[in-house]
Amino acid sequence: MTRKLDAVDREIVDRLALDARTSNSQIAEDLGVSEGTVRARIKRMEAEKQIRITAVTNIDRFQSATLAYIWIEAERTDQARGIAEVLSGIPELGFVGVMLGRSDILAITMVKNTEHLAQFVHNRISCIPGVRSTESTLGVNFVKHDYRMARIVS
Structure with missing residues (x-):
C-alpha cells in the first residue's frame, strides 16, 4: 500500500531535489530527526515509487x-x-x-x-x-x- 507523503517526507524530497548527494545525516540534522528515520523514509518512498533519485542533464x-x-x-x-x-x-x-x-x-x-x-x-x-x-x-x-x-x- 502506498502511503501519502507527510510533512517530513516532503522536506526530505525538497532537500534531495536541491542536491541528491546531500547525506542522510545532513538532512536529519536539518530536520531534527534521526539519520535512520531519513534513510528509512527514502527507502520506503523509493520502494513505493514515490521518488526516484537520479542524475539530471543540464540542457x-x-x-x-x-x-x-x-x-x-x-x-x-x-x-x-x-x-x-x-x-x-x-x-x-x-x-x-x-x-x-x-x-x-x-x-x-x-x-x-x-x-x-x-x-x-x-x-x-x-x-x-x-x-x-x-x-x-x-x-x-x-x-x-x-x-x-x-x-x-x-
Whole structure:
C-alpha cells in the first residue's frame, strides 16, 4: 500500500531535489530527526515509487542539441492513452503526456537539428497507428529551466 507523503517526507524530497548527494545525516540534522528515520523514509518512498533519485542533464550545457516539443493529435480522442503508452516506450522521448487543450499528446525530446527532428517524427511517431497529425516546435532560448518542476507541490 502506498502511503501519502507527510510533512517530513516532503522536506526530505525538497532537500534531495536541491542536491541528491546531500547525506542522510545532513538532512536529519536539518530536520531534527534521526539519520535512520531519513534513510528509512527514502527507502520506503523509493520502494513505493514515490521518488526516484537520479542524475539530471543540464540542457543549458548541450551546444549541439535542441529541445523539441512534438504535439500529437490522435484520430480519435479515446486513442490518446494507447498512443501515449506506445510513445512512452521510445527511449529518446524524455516526456510523454496526455494533454487537455491544443493537442491530445505532448512528447518532448532532444534533437540535433530540424532534419533530425523531421526524421524522428516521420520514422518513429507518425507511423504509430491512430496518430492523425503532429506539430513540432523547437525551444530556442530557455529563460528558466527548473529540473525540479516535478517536485511534489501539495
